[in-house]
Amino acid sequence: MSKIAIIGGGIIGVATAYELAKLGEEVILFEKNYFGSGSTFRCATGIRAQFTDEANIRLMKHSVERWEKLEEELESDIVFRQTGYLFLAASEEEVEAFKANIKLQNKFGVPTRLIDMDEAKDIVPILNTEPFLAGAWNPKDGKANPFKTLFAYLFRARELGVDAREHTEVVGFEREGDAITAVKFRSNGRIESVKVDAVLNAANAWAPLINEMAGLKRDLVPITAYKHQLVKTEPLEPGQAEPLVCPPSWNDAYIIQDGEDGGIICGAGIEHKAKSLDDYEPTYDFLRGVLEYAVRIAPPLRYAHIVRQWAGFYAKTPDSNPAIGKLLDNFYIAAGFSGHGFMMAPAVGEAMAELMSKGRSSVPLDWEWYDPYRFERGELRSSAFQIG
Numbered sequence: 001m002s003k004i005a006i007i008g009g010g011i012i013g014v015a016t017a018y019e020l021a022k023l024g025e026e027v028i029l030f031e032k033n034y035f036g037s038g039s040t041f042r043c044a045t046g047i048r049a050q051f052t053d054e055a056n057i058r059l060m061k062h063s064v065e066r067w068e069k070l071e072e073e074l075e076s077d078i079v080f081r082q083t084g085y086l087f088l089a090a091s092e093e094e095v096e097a098f099k100a101n102i103k104l105q106n107k108f109g110v111p112t113r114l115i116d117m118d119e120a121k122d123i124v125p126i127l128n129t130e131p132f133l134a135g136a137w138n139p140k141d142g143k144a145n146p147f148k149t150l151f152a153y154l155f156r157a158r159e160l161g162v163d164a165r166e167h168t169e170v171v172g173f174e175r176e177g178d179a180i181t182a183v184k185f186r187s188n189g190r191i192e193s194v195k196v197d198a199v200l201n202a203a204n205a206w207a208p209l210i211n212e213m214a215g216l217k218r219d220l221v222p223i224t225a226y227k228h229q230l231v232k233t234e235p236l237e238p239g240q241a242e243p244l245v246c247p248p249s250w251n252d253a254y255i256i257q258d259g260e261d262g263g264i265i266c267g268a269g270i271e272h273k274a275k276s277l278d279d280y281e282p283t284y285d286f287l288r289g290v291l292e293y294a295v296r297i298a299p300p301l302r303y304a305h306i307v308r309q310w311a312g313f314y315a316k317t318p319d320s321n322p323a324i325g326k327l328l329d330n331f332y333i334a335a336g337f338s339g340h341g342f343m344m345a346p347a348v349g350e351a352m353a354e355l356m357s358k359g360r361s362s363v364p365l366d367w368e369w370y371d372p373y374r375f376e377r378g379e380l381r382s383s384a385f386q387i388g
C-alpha cells in the first residue's frame, strides 16, 4: 500500500481519492478552502458524450456509463437524470457539421441522431423553433447535482479511510531527484509535512502554482482561468427545458432546467480572463448578454424572475483539453478541465487511480491525447468542444 497525496478537493480530487481508496491505497486529500469551492460547485450540471473528437467521445461514453451506476454505487441520490443534450443548427453548414459529428459519435456507440424541429419542440416545449433547421439529440446525455455528487464521493471516500482535510493548503514539497518525498501544508496557521509515495495535482485553475512548488516551470502545463458565469431563474414547472439546449453558433449560449428545483440555468460563452484567482464577481454585462440569448432560445423566459447569478472558472489549456498524466516519477496531474471536469470526473477519477496504483488503466482514456507535456512539445490537439 502506498501513501498518496491529492491536492484539490474539487470533483476530480475527491473522485480520485475514492477510487484510490477502493484499490486499497492510503490517501490524504488536501483542500485549501472548503470542498467544492473551486469550479465544482459553480458548474452548470451538464453531462454529455456529444464531443467532436474520438478521445473525448470515448472518455465521455465511459463516464456516462459510470454516471448511470453512480447512485447505486455511492448509495446516494445525486439527482443524475438522463434528460439529454439538444444542440441546434441555425444554418445549412451547421447541419452538415452536426451530421459529421453524429457519424463519429455513433461510431463509438453514442446514440446521437439528427431530429427535426417538430420533435425538438416536443422535447423542449418552450423552445423557439423558428431560427433553427435541425437538432443533434442524444437522450443519454444528462445532468446531476454537483453538491450532492461531490459529497456522496467524499462520504464514501472517508468511509474507506481517506484522510480528507479542508482549510488545509499545500504550500510546498520535498523533492529528491525526480521524486516528491513529502508534502508541506498549512493547517490552523502551522506548517506541517507528511511523507508520501505519490502526489496528484488536481488543483485545476491553481495547478500551475502547484507544479511550480514541485520545481517545474509554472507554464509547463499552461492553464489560464477564464471567468464563466451563470444565471438561474425562479422555479418553473418541470418538463419545460429538461435537456441542455444549445445553439453553438449563438456564442455557445445554453439553457438547462435544474432537475430538482425546476429553475432554468442560463449560460453562454461570454468569457473574460479572470483578473485573479479570486475574481468571482458576477457582471452586469454577462447578465444582459446571456438573457438576450436565453429569451431568443425560449421566449417564455422573458417572464421568469432571475434569482441567482454567480461566477467561476473555466481552467483552460491552449487546446481546451485537460492535462492528464505523469509529470515526474511519482507526481501526476489531472487539471485544466475547461467546461468539462464535472462530467468527466467518474472516468478520470477511475483512470487516474488505476494509473497511480497499478501503472496502467482499463479506462478508455487516450493518455497520449491528454499528455501534459504536449504543450512543451508544441503539439496541440484539436480544440475540445466547450460549453457545459
Ligand code: FAD
Residues within 6 Å of the ligand: 007, 008, 009, 010, 011, 012, 013, 030, 031, 032, 033, 034, 035, 036, 037, 038, 039, 040, 041, 042, 043, 044, 045, 046, 047, 168, 169, 170, 171, 202, 203, 204, 205, 206, 228, 229, 230, 267, 311, 312, 313, 314, 334, 335, 336, 337, 338, 339, 340, 341, 342, 343, 344, 387, 388
Ligand atoms: P476545482 O473544483 O476547481 O477544484 C480544485 C480545488 O483545488 C479547489 O477547490 C481549490 O481550492 C483547491 N486548491 C487549489 N490550490 C490548493 C492548494 N495549494 N492546497 C489545497 N487545495 C488547493 N463542467 C461540466 O462537466 N459540466 C458543466 O455543465 C459545467 N458547467 C460549468 C459552468 C461554469 C459557470 C463553470 C465555471 C464551470 C463549469 N464546468 C462544467 C466545469 C467544471 O466546473 C470544472 O471543470 C470542474 O469542476 C473541475 O473540477 P476540479 O476538481 O478539477 O477543480
